[in-house]
Amino acid sequence: MIELDNVSRLFEGVAAVDGISLRIDSGEICVIVGTSGCGKSTTLRLLNKLIDCSSGDIRIDGQAIAQLDAQRLRRRMGYAIQNTGLFPHWTVARNISVVPRLLNWPTERIEARVHELLELLGLPHADFAHKFPSQLSGGQAQRVGVARALAGDPDILLMDEPFGALDPITRDSLQNELLRIQSRIHKTIVFVTHDIDEALKLATRIVVMDQGRIVQHDTPVNLLNHPANAFVESLLGQGERGLKRASLQRVAERMLPLQGTPPAFSVAAQDSLRQALSLMLWHRVGELCVRDNEGRAVGLLPISALLHGATA
Template sequence: MIELQHVSKSFEGLKVIDDLSLEIAQGEFTVILGSSGSGKSTLLKMMNRLVEHDSGRILFAGDEIRSLQPEALRRRMGYAIQSVGLFPHWSVEKNIATVPALLKWPKAQIDARVTELMTLLQLPPERYRKRFAHQLSGGQQQRVGVARALAGNPEVLLMDEPFGALDPVTRAALQLEIARIHQVFGKTIVLVTHDIEEALSLATRIVLLDKGRIVQSGTPLQMLSAPANDFVRDFFGRSDVGIKLLGLQQVASRIRPATGLELTDGEPIPATLSLRQALSIFLSRRVDRLAVVDAEGLRMGSLALQDLLPVSSRPDQQTTRP
């Protein structure tokens, strides 16, 4: 889908991207992660020619991006940023319809698309369609920004720190929405962040940058369990890797079949919950076993506190020496 071949970029003699090669597959949720100044935003902006690369090649769907008109390229790539950038004198529906209007879609098709996206992003159309940006909360403005980026049905969605200015609750809600959009539509998404937890929860692949170079690329599990070097190990944190790993696995992966004899306490938990969330419930309830149910609320089995330990550390997996 997007391929960068030995790409470099400098500003005033300072190399920001250094001989970088990367391939982003169709349908992948790639998160570009790194500290401030690592080149994350520059890398993203080169993909849609908001910043022109100095050397190397960038291909989009097989075409060198410099062979495409910038405006035509950007209409094929939705772009959402932290500052949102809504047109203040336009209504919500007109903001969302920006790209479809430029593409000269029929009015009925535009109206239907606006309704679809507002519903998808939990902005009831009958309530928010005619409102203006100043009448919306920060989280609502960000949802409109995401809807606008998706409105023209782009092949790729580029997102540059889209949730950085939001409060934790709104941020978490929007992260869930983006994950749901990726799951429902299989959209290729490239997201830039410095937030490790955000990267681990959203990405199918993480690309970790330092000084304009890729230090390591892989799935969240690979980045945590097989760091390439000390920089990666330190970046993700040595002391709480176990907790982060629990966040990557669901309760469903550790369920014990129901026997009818085990004792559980309190409301059952869904099998789709992460093991990290289950650990929080264990600690808050002060219990050592929880009942687990499926999406329909039917009992599947149970989860024991000791099941959250690595296999070699579990009491039932240890053997005694003669």
């Protein structure tokens, strides 16, 4: 879907992006992570020609974007940013419909798309379509920003620190919402963040950048198990890699058959091992009952299975 071949971008002779090559497959969430000034947001803006490459090539579906009209290219891509960029004097519905209007969609199709996206993002159309951005909470405004990015039904969604300004509870909620939506729409998402926990939670594959270069491109699990260098290891948090890895694994992967009376304290089968460990520490117990979505006891999670990787 997206290929970068030895791409660089210079500003006044200084390389913000320095000879990077990358392939992003269709339908994956590729998260670019790194410290401030590492070139991650510059890389994102190169993809939709908000800025041009100083050298190298970028291809979308095999076609070099240098040969494409910038406006047409951007209408094929959704773009969501940290501060939403909503037009304050337009209603939510009109903000979302910007790209479909530019694409000359019929009015009926635009109205149906706005309704569909508001419902998809948990914003009932009857309650939110006619509101203005000033009447929304931060989380609601960010949802509208994502809806606007998806409005033209683009194959590619670019997201530049979209949840960075939100409080932790709202941020976690929107991360979960993004994963839920992606499970239904299967877009190719390029997501920029400086938060490694956010990257680990969302990514199919993670690109770690440092000083304008890619230092590692791998799955979250492989990144944790095999950091390429000391910088990646420090970014992951040397003392917390075990907990971060536990956050990627589900209780259902480690639970054992339930025998006898279920333990007093329970964990959901789809919760992470990190959540299970937290419950064990909080309640000072060495095992938990595992329950399914209907609350039925379906297994046992002893701390030994968590520590030693035993499976049912």
